[in-house]
Amino acid sequence: MSLPEKNFDVIVIGGGHNGLVAAAYLAKAGRRVLLLEASDRLGGALATEDITPDYRISTGAQMIDMLPRRIEKDLKLAGHGLRYAARYVPTIALNPTNGHLVLSRRRRDIEVLRKKSARDADAYLAFSKRMKSYAALIAPFLDKAPFAPGQSAARSALRRLVWRGALLDAASREALLRDLPGSIGHMLDDAFETPILKGALAFDTLVGTAAGPYDAGTVLRGIYRKAQRLAGAGAWVPQGGLGAFVDALAAAAAGLGVTIEVSAPVARILVQGEAVVGVETAAGETFHAPQVLSSIHPRATLLDLLGANRLDAGLVARLSRIPTRGATAKLNLALSGLPTIQGLAPAEYGARLIVAPSLDDIQEAHAQAKRGTFASNPVMEVTFPSVADPTLAPVGHHVMSIAIQYVPYEAEGGWDDKRDRLIDRAVETLSIYAPDLKQRIVAGELLLPADLERKFGLAGGDWHQGELRPDRLLSFRPTPELAQYGTPVAGLFLCGAGSHPGGGVTGMAGRLAAEAALARRARA
């Protein structure tokens, strides 16, 4: 690689969507930005790839679930080719016996639920309302940098929270204080009696985490994700898969003047005195800039690229214990046709389908994963992306995306002989709903957490660069001293999912980090 220009205002490390968003916002503010991506393509875990020739699928993340519309507008992504194949994708809980459930508050869907349980139909409306009101309390904290505890900002933020809480009615307040620290399993057991409804709602809260349904902190996680959704606009699927979204993002960044280099892994962050001065690539090239933003894992950024010797021991310890435990595997299938799911209306094949018939099934799968194995009845999220986006497969053919929850990073006795068994278990379980699935499979690939790590650079196969749990949220993400995006080295910032607000395809960490860097620069 050779570039005439070696001096920039800002260098962004890592071309995942947060890195791209950060770079684009910085360029939009007039900065000369260089983005360096280690692999040969941009997007990280957002990619559209071939399963087998002619069958394309989003190999990693499946939907844009929580992207704030503001980022889309600010960066004019539509102008750079972003089209949606489907918006507001509904969620359907698949029932192995009879009657699937559409999880929505539409009257028609509620009436279906009412036939199963009148109590649950009423409870569902109350539950959705409750979760939404909780999420509304948290949502204001998601579109700004977290405050630093022990400062007046923390004091006023908490005081505001008390006042906002005071506006709730007594029953909601009592419920909030009880629900917040609890487990989603207990909360759902209290509210509902229909197993499949409880299973689907719990799955939605737990997807992407290693936590079990009865683990403390899972309600908070559910509320947090709900708050992220409030900021975004539900599940949207880009035409051409998530790779097309990345293309639009990259085009937007390039259009704003960002210089993008792929296959340019950074080896070192260069520091002079107490301030960052640039980076050195693995190829030995040096680029200079007074600001560097890193969207890769905070640990890799600070311990590998910067070096532990520049950090105090407490921070090094806190960085090394950021949990990275991916627990989700991805199974991508190419199909010769749509399998027949009994009881599913043709229009519903484009939905997000949840296979988690009960809380017990989820608990069992979770317990199995703790023991280094996987459930005999895995719990899964299934979509057929080609239903809304026929460009992904030959005419009449389809692709199927399956996220298998509770698949441990390390298997007891190694994964080698278990890969096929996991595929079998997933396909067998899905065949309960779609008996003709097996005969339609043309090709497929299974991506275990370790494969996701290798393929997309996700440490530990964790989609979120550190699980969303109470000691890793808001002012604690990724560690208390790094929560405002800055680091102990002047000019060096973190801008990946490991920073607030974390996880999901939100781009918010990138946007907020860019704002922090711009503010610092303006002051300097």
Added chain:
Amino acid sequence: MQRHDVIVIGGGLNGLTAAACLARAGADVLLLERNAGFGVAAGYDVAPGFRMPRYSLGTSTLPARLVADLELTRHGLRLLRVDGGVSLLAGGAYQASYRDGIVHRRELARVSPKDADAWTRYRRDMLAAAARLRPLLSRRMSDPSKRSIANIRRLLGAADAFASIGATELHELTRLWTLSAADFLSDYFVSEEVKSHLAAAVLSGATFGPFAPGSARLLLQPFMEETGAASAGAPAAVLALGGPEAVAAAFVAAIVAHGGTVRTEAEVTDIILRRDEARGVSLANGEEIYARAILSDLDLKRTFLTLFPWKELPSGLVKRVGRFRLRGVTAKINIALDAAPLFPDVPEGCPALLGVTRLAGSLDEMDRALDDWRDRMPPRAPLIEALVPSLVDRSLAPEGKHVMSVCVHGVPEILHDGPWTGARRDELAELAVKRIAERSPGFRDRILALDTLVPPDIEAEVGLTSGDFAQGEETLDQMFFNRPFASLSGHETPIRNFYLCSASGHPGSLAPGGAGADAAKLVAEALGKRGIYVPA
């Protein structure tokens, strides 16, 4: 017509504490206990001449402050402090806890010199976290769901206090209160043995395993009564001479000495209500006794669902009460032994064997046991605690012979495939004996008598709903102002003159006797009794 200032229903630790505090405050107190013994403190002869606690393990959890404030020593209580116990771990390994810091660090260094160094840091952090918690335990919870100026002011004060804690300390506290014990211990220790030992010492009675988020906070419990010396070792185990029944006897002596009355075998069946006000109680024998205030030491469900006609209760209360989770998790096995058990894995004469010996296996085993429990399976490899109180208290068994008090954890209240039967109780006892005998050769042959009590037995005999010793599962959604639920967390109930003083209320088992002392203070104020200082 009999009339008293105060009636306390139930003679568990909190009932006894409440009665003793109120008697000292100058109130005319009547304590009514259904059984002949006092709650889980009751003792019995497992075989003639072999005296032991029937329901509890036998270690004392009494806070030192309560002992001092109620002058229990003057009323005959003798407490013995012994080393903190031994865990028998997978593969013949063991770890012991010693009060002496030098000895304790040497014990840790035996498996990991690094962990010996980490102990000082761990102990310091736990003491600091305990110091943060302590003030919350003596503070009466106010219903945070109530919208009043005073309440908002209090919450704003709490927000300020919260915001003033430094970022790093707040982060560490968040970790302690939300992480799993396994994750939290890994911040300090590397050895699996050390981690398993520390976890085993706190997991008794827990409804979640060491890998479950939220289990780390249990690690704090042994440090709640610890203070001072940085060079010290592990927290001690405390035993009462004569066992838990001697503790109850000291309370009774204190109550009687201050003019109170204690009646056993007096079962309260109903609260006498006049509109929304409690006026007295009726006993099973038809007797009616009246009082200005009534305190219940029964758990939440037993209090409201058995003492009141449901339709007389305010709307919404029955539903809230019904939602409160009580979960039995512990079975008790009482054994008379021909000779002291031997544990050849542990050096002979190890003083920590005077404390609790735990068959702990590994973290994974302990976690698995709780997964089984959740599935309502009989435990396969449960955490077993064994205490031989006769090693330090010779009065409990004939010369040369011993009693062994055994708690098996991870025992479900109801099995997935049917009720507990005699045969299934025997299977459970057999499992415990087998597990102990694996580490204690000849154990089986030393057994003279054996008695097994599973959670339903404990419910039937002591009246603890579901056999839950904690009187309510202790997860954050059922602790502090959520215990038992917001509007009842301050001990007052919607029934005038009727108070809840059991561990179903705050602070639960975080501070044994704390709910009784605090409810007593509230009642003493209401009655205008200030005779003698009332501890809280």
